Amino acid sequence: WARAVRGLLLDVSGVLYDSGGDGGVPIAGSVEAVRRIKASGLKLQFCTNETQATREKFVKKLQGLGFDISVAEVTAPAPAACRLLKERGLRPHLLVHNDLVPEFAEIDKANPNCVVIGDAAENFTYANLNEAFRVLIGMEKPVLISLGKGRYYKETDGLKLDVGAYMKALEYACDVEAEVVGKPAKMFFESALAEMGVPAEQAIMIGDDIVSDVGGAQQCGMRALQVRTGKYRPCDENHPQVKPDAYVNNLAEAVDIILQQL
Amino acid sequence: WARAVRGLLLDVSGVLYDSGGDGGVPIAGSVEAVRRIKASGLKLQFCTNETQATREKFVKKLQGLGFDISVAEVTAPAPAACRLLKERGLRPHLLVHNDLVPEFAEIDKANPNCVVIGDAAENFTYANLNEAFRVLIGMEKPVLISLGKGRYYKETDGLKLDVGAYMKALEYACDVEAEVVGKPAKMFFESALAEMGVPAEQAIMIGDDIVSDVGGAQQCGMRALQVRTGKYRPCDENHPQVKPDAYVNNLAEAVDIILQQL
Numbered sequence: 414w415a416r417a418v419r420g421l422l423l424d425v426s427g428v429l430y431d432s433g434g435d436g437g438v439p440i441a442g443s444v445e446a447v448r449r450i451k452a453s454g455l456k457l458q459f460c461t462n463e464t465q466a467t468r469e470k471f472v473k474k475l476q477g478l479g480f481d482i483s484v485a486e487v488t489a490p491a492p493a494a495c496r497l498l499k500e501r502g503l504r505p506h507l508l509v510h511n512d513l514v515p516e517f518a519e520i521d522k523a524n525p526n527c528v529v530i531g532d533a534a535e536n537f538t539y540a541n542l543n544e545a546f547r548v549l550i551g552m553e554k555p556v557l558i559s560l561g562k563g564r565y566y567k568e569t570d571g572l573k574l575d576v577g578a579y580m581k582a583l584e585y586a587c588d589v590e591a592e593v594v595g596k597p598a599k600m601f602f603e604s605a606l607a608e609m610g611v612p613a614e615q616a617i618m619i620g621d622d623i624v625s626d627v628g629g630a631q632q633c634g635m636r637a638l639q640v641r642t643g644k645y646r647p648c649d650e651n652h653p654q655v656k657p658d659a660y661v662n663n664l665a666e667a668v669d670i671i672l673q674q675l
Numbered sequence: 676w677a678r679a680v681r682g683l684l685l686d687v688s689g690v691l692y693d694s695g696g697d698g699g700v701p702i703a704g705s706v707e708a709v710r711r712i713k714a715s716g717l718k719l720q721f722c723t724n725e726t727q728a729t730r731e732k733f734v735k736k737l738q739g740l741g742f743d744i745s746v747a748e749v750t751a752p753a754p755a756a757c758r759l760l761k762e763r764g765l766r767p768h769l770l771v772h773n774d775l776v777p778e779f780a781e782i783d784k785a786n787p788n789c790v791v792i793g794d795a796a797e798n799f800t801y802a803n804l805n806e807a808f809r810v811l812i813g814m815e816k817p818v819l820i821s822l823g824k825g826r827y828y829k830e831t832d833g834l835k836l837d838v839g840a841y842m843k844a845l846e847y848a849c850d851v852e853a854e855v856v857g858k859p860a861k862m863f864f865e866s867a868l869a870e871m872g873v874p875a876e877q878a879i880m881i882g883d884d885i886v887s888d889v890g891g892a893q894q895c896g897m898r899a900l901q902v903r904t905g906k907y908r909p910c911d912e913n914h915p916q917v918k919p920d921a922y923v924n925n926l927a928e929a930v931d932i933i934l935q936q937l
Contacts, residue, residue, distance in 0.1 A: 537801045572805070572807055575848075
């Protein structure tokens, strides 16, 4: 599986670091692994569903943890959502993390005709969920745009429900299907590949989420590895639908194997 | 549809009264309609998915609004859940309204091996949802019991997400299917019919929820009416799956028609 590779897509949380209220901690070997990928000449793009911060803030945090990463190397859902909103003349009611709001600064939000939901974390209050619900149910044809459909993720203080769970709550209440921007949407992986300028057959996705990372990338024709870090659980290895091209203990091990094949 | 009736099942919120933080207000004509049903000799049972209070407290509130109602006449999800927990030796982690907790006083809750979710309202905090999720995902085979699967309901200050939405969030996050106690579960309607001692063919359900009330009762072989009060919305009349035996403007009109046929 490690042959004929020209580019890597890396998930961030659970692969590079474990996030948490304290800013998070790097996963052993990952800082060095990113450096080795860049030194090898392989193309690299970070492909994240992170929606708790602007890309600028997100990148600063990762740089603070020692990672060699820049804003241009990050593919994230909020900018993709903004493109979609502009194309379709949609004015969002936002149910997102406070720190993500600046990504929507250019977007008209008066008299909303859709709801955009991200990983709002502490903003997932009973009041805010009811408010987003009322905006949706008040539309003739509710439009719900979700910045990902992750089930849960791991922070240093434990597992947390991800945006997908709250998306499902609103979908059920309003009897609609959300449009998902972010992994595992095909368009999202394709725009990350386009950023690298590498075709799917020559790219490998490395992630900790069996469905969003591995399943999504394989649907696009990429190879995909699951790391045994982050939200990985042993039962993922018996997943009924998705089978990674390989399991690796962590990013460092994946990079070892890939660089040996170059 | 009004012939050969011996018993009525009445939904409460949206049929008898509109609930709200202030205790709610009776729907015009409903207090008198309940009195007329009782005077007619028809059997009567109140069949509610109310899980924001013990039956005792719930009945007291309705009596305060002028309704002739007693605890024995109320079929509600929490006692049904307690029977199920005892039968199966389950120890619940509760995600319910504070005022419902006394219904579970007799139940062993140490070292939980299932999660029971009700309409927790203000208790649907980000922290409480994460906690219930962690209990579930920590089980080898997660068991989620839901006191209803309603999408939303109307209070005097607006529409609110109901337990079904939060149930869907946990179902998705844990990849499980909840066991629903309460409407529209068949067993729940059957126990209400048993309380009245009336067979399904001779009973009519009257409710404002097209799926939980009308669809659920029809699945049990009852006739079912939808009132145009409470959470009723005009688009319910084009529901793709469920067609009530009749629409009525309110409970009073339903009772007029039924009593004329006696």
